[in-house]
Amino acid sequence: xxxxxxxxxxxxxxxxxxxxxxxxxxxxxxxxxxxxxxxxxxxxxxxxxxxxxxxxxxxxxxxxxxxxxxxxxxxxxxxxxxxxxxxxxxxxxxxxxxxxxxxxxxxxxxxxxxxxxxxxxxxxxxxxxxxxxxxxxxxxxxxxxxxxxxxxxxxxxxxxxxxxxxxxxxxxxxxxxxxxxxxxxxxxxxxxxxxxxxxxxxxxxxxxxxxxxxxxxxxxxxxxxxxxxxxxxxxxxxxxxxxxxxxxxxxxxxxxxxxxxxxxxxxxxxxxx
Amino acid sequence: xxxxxxxxxxxxxxxxxxxxxxxxxxxxxxxxxxxxxxxxxxxxxxxxxxxxxxxxxxxxxxxxxxxxxxxxxxxxxxxxxxxxxxxxxxxxxxxxxxxxxxxxxxxxxxxxxxxxxxxxxxxxxxxxxxxxxxxxxxxxxxxxxxxxxxxxxxxxxxxxxxxxxxxxxxxxxxxxxxxxxxxxxxxxxxxxxxxxxxxxxxxxxxxxxxxxxxxxxxxxxxxxxxxxxxxxxxxxxxxxxxxxxxxxxxxxxxxxxx
Ligand SMILES: Nc1ncnc2c1ncn2[C@@H]1O[C@H](COP(=O)(O)OP(=O)(O)OP(=O)(O)O)[C@@H](O)[C@H]1O
Ligand SMILES: [Mg+2]
Numbered sequence: 001x002x003x004x005x006x007x008x009x010x011x012x013x014x015x016x017x018x019x020x021x022x023x024x025x026x027x028x029x030x031x032x033x034x035x036x037x038x039x040x041x042x043x044x045x046x047x048x049x050x051x052x053x054x055x056x057x058x059x060x061x062x063x064x065x066x067x068x069x070x071x072x073x074x075x076x077x078x079x080x081x082x083x084x085x086x087x088x089x090x091x092x093x094x095x096x097x098x099x100x101x102x103x104x105x106x107x108x109x110x111x112x113x114x115x116x117x118x119x120x121x122x123x124x125x126x127x128x129x130x131x132x133x134x135x136x137x138x139x140x141x142x143x144x145x146x147x148x149x150x151x152x153x154x155x156x157x158x159x160x161x162x163x164x165x166x167x168x169x170x171x172x173x174x175x176x177x178x179x180x181x182x183x184x185x186x187x188x189x190x191x192x193x194x195x196x197x198x199x200x201x202x203x204x205x206x207x208x209x210x211x212x213x214x215x216x217x218x219x220x221x222x223x224x225x226x227x228x229x230x231x232x233x234x235x236x237x238x239x240x241x242x243x244x245x246x247x248x249x250x251x252x253x254x255x256x257x258x259x260x261x262x263x264x265x266x267x268x269x270x271x272x273x
Numbered sequence: 274x275x276x277x278x279x280x281x282x283x284x285x286x287x288x289x290x291x292x293x294x295x296x297x298x299x300x301x302x303x304x305x306x307x308x309x310x311x312x313x314x315x316x317x318x319x320x321x322x323x324x325x326x327x328x329x330x331x332x333x334x335x336x337x338x339x340x341x342x343x344x345x346x347x348x349x350x351x352x353x354x355x356x357x358x359x360x361x362x363x364x365x366x367x368x369x370x371x372x373x374x375x376x377x378x379x380x381x382x383x384x385x386x387x388x389x390x391x392x393x394x395x396x397x398x399x400x401x402x403x404x405x406x407x408x409x410x411x412x413x414x415x416x417x418x419x420x421x422x423x424x425x426x427x428x429x430x431x432x433x434x435x436x437x438x439x440x441x442x443x444x445x446x447x448x449x450x451x452x453x454x455x456x457x458x459x460x461x462x463x464x465x466x467x468x469x470x471x472x473x474x475x476x477x478x479x480x481x482x483x484x485x486x487x488x489x490x491x492x493x494x495x496x497x498x499x500x501x502x503x504x505x506x507x508x509x510x511x512x513x514x515x516x517x518x519x520x521x522x523x524x525x526x527x528x529x530x531x
Contacts, residue, residue, distance in 0.1 A: 049386075131374075139370035142332050146364045147384045147432075148356040154387075 032230045035152065036222070039160050039229075042153040050158055057162035061124050062170055069119055073107075073174040076115060077181025080106050085190055096190045100200035103182035108209040109216075112175040114261050117220035120167055121253035125228035128159055129249035132232025133242035141233065156229040163221035171217040175210070216264055223256045282341065283308050283440060283472040284329060289338035291324055298324050300496030302338070311466055311473040313487030313504075315480065317518055320493050322476040323367055326442050329474060330362045331355045342440070360388060363433035367444040367476075369425035371417040371432070377404070378413030381431045388436070403431040408457050422449040430458065434465075441465065443475040447482045455482060462486045484508070492518060 084102045132155060135141050144151045179201060186192045228249040235245035284306040291299040298321040306312045316322045327333040328340055331347050340347050342358055350358070371380050382400040385391055391399070397413075404410055407427040417425060426449055433441060446462065447455040459482045465471045466486070477483050483490060484504045491501040494514040500507065507515075 135372075138373075139366055139368055140372055142327070143364075143366060143370040143372065145332055145352070146330055146359055146362075146366075147387070148359040149383075149387050150352065150356075 031234075032226055035156065035230050035233070036226045038152045039156045039226070042150070042157040043161060046153060046157055050153075050161070053158035054161040054165075057158050058166050060127070061120065061162050061166035065120060065123055065170060066173070068123070069116055069170055069174050070177050072115060072119065073112065073178040074181040076111055077103070077107060077178030078185050079181075080111065080178070081182035081185035082189075085185075096186070096192055097196075097200070099186050099190065099192065100182070100197045101203065103186070104179060104201045105209055107178040107182065108175055108213045109265070110213075110261070112178055113171045113213045113216040113220065114257065116167060116171045116174045116217065117224070117257045117261075118254060120163070120170065121220075121224045121228075121257060122250055124163070125224045125253050126246050126250050128225075129228040129232040129235075130242055130246045132229060133235030133245040136233055136235045137238060137241060151233065152229075156225070156233075159229060160222070160225040163225045164218060167221035167224075168214045168217040171214060175213065212264075212268055216261060219260055219264065220257050223260060224253050227253045227256065281307055283310075283343055284312075284474065285339075285341040286325075286328070287339045287341075289325070289328060289340065290336045291321075291328070291333065292336055297496055299328075299335070299338075302493070302496070302498055304491060304498050304501070306472055306474060308472055309466065309470040310488045311462070311475060311486055313483040313490045314474065314476045314493055314498075315478075315483060315490060315518065316476075316493035318478070321496060322493055323444055325493065326364075326444050326474065326476050329442055330359050330364055360384070360436060361438050362440045362442060363436065363438035364442040365426070365430050365433045365444055365446055367448070369417075369422075369429035371420075371425055371428055373417045375417075376413060377409070377415045377417065377420070377428050380417065380428060381413075381435050383432060384436045399435060400431075403434050404428075406434065406461055407431045408454070423451065423454055426450065427454070427458070430461075437469070439471060441471050441473040443473060443477075445477050445479070446475065447477065447479045455479070458482075459485050494518065 081099060081103050084106070085096055085099050088096070088098060088102075132141075135155075141151050144154055183194075183197055183201075186197050187194050231245040231249040231252070235241045237244075282305045284304070286302055286304045289299050289302040290297070302325060304312065314322055314325065324333060328335055328348075329342070331340075331350065331352075335348055338348070342362070345358065347355060347358060371377075372383065375383070378397070378400050379386070381403050382396045385396045385399060389396075400413060401410070404412060407430050409424060409427055409431065412420075412424075412428075417428070420428065426446065430443075430446060443462070446458050450458060462473070462475070463486055466473070475483065475487060487504060489501060490504050490507040491498045492507075492512070492515055493499075494517070499514045500510055500512050502510065
């Protein structure tokens, strides 16, 4: 007698949980979208002094991230070159000739923007969520409001602006260094002539690949700025709450960056870009 | 229900209710503050004094009830519409809530930089004045992390004064100060009353300073204002809530009786 009842209760609980997490997801994306909307509106109506703040943020986004971005893209550029040449050798004769263009494709379209996006989500997104979270729990956000300032305009707008400028620039930088890593492998390990290598890559650099990668970087910048600010501004529950907001900011940014990347790539190929 | 506040009230709160996750904090608060009056609010720790204060400039929204500031009902105004009202309301936070990425000078001058067209020199002069008033002349370049609790409190007060607001909300202005600092702040509050005819609401545990600076005292108890009277009368009251506030419940004969 109790069996089916129990199952019904289980089922109800399952649907209740599903409903709750569905609602939670809806609420979350609604909240984040709303914040993004407010921020974009804020960008348009910002006074000039916000640019100074944006520049300060840009220093954190860009300048201080240069070493780690360089380090990682260089080695991934090399690894990609090795992988490509190894796999192609199994398929075709004289495959090394395709190396430059394949490596460039991978780096410009995928690795450059995604790697940079992830690094910046980890470095800048986390720091930003922690900073805003601390401001929230220590009453500084309330203090801003009490002084008739809009926390979104004062805090989020400069961050979004800095990321939208900084992330594409950093991606360009990562692209260049990644290509250099591939070049090093191609010319030293595989004995491609330097001129041939550059000729083969250059053909691609003028194509939409670079542009596609930069558009991706811009989208990732919006994701990082929105999620880290959203998490930070709604932090609650003391130091632990700030920690939680920071972790969530990084994890959710990572997931959205990867998902957006797949979506974008699919969309670009679907429309023949 | 009257649709306009009596013009002689600067602050009027009607039947204010606020709960956090099922826990009722304010359960029908009514209060009025006349122009130039300083209302002191006493109440046990956790009785909702800070929550009440944060409703007066719209930082918190009530579940029910109204807040009128200078004849305007503010509980349903958007953040943008609240802006001009907040500029007339200086608030000193219980934990000071200084912006820790900005220097003391930038903290005090924050609203001046953001909301006025004053020149940098004019702002710096005003900041210097405000810091001098709270006894911290010359500390513009310090960072909030370099300050003691009492100093933060005083910088918070200077920041609240910078725009010369007509209404001031003080949340525990003297907590964490030494006797000299306390006397200085009490003196400053009185001078603001006298010289600028500021209207104020002051929330505090510090009964002595509440008595010194308030024109009227109110007791917040279990989410309501249960007693409101001029200081003399207030302290003579035999209301049981007041005795509970004094801690008489904790006295042995009370426990034995129970
Ligand atoms: N943002 C919030 N979320 C949930 N509960 C809250 C929040 N703010 C205040 N409370 C609760 O409301 C109650 C009243 O808090 P409040 O800070 O107003 O007390 P208080 O009278 O100012 O105390 P104290 O004298 O210690 O400052 C407390 O029980 C507190 O836990
Ligand atoms: Mg309090």
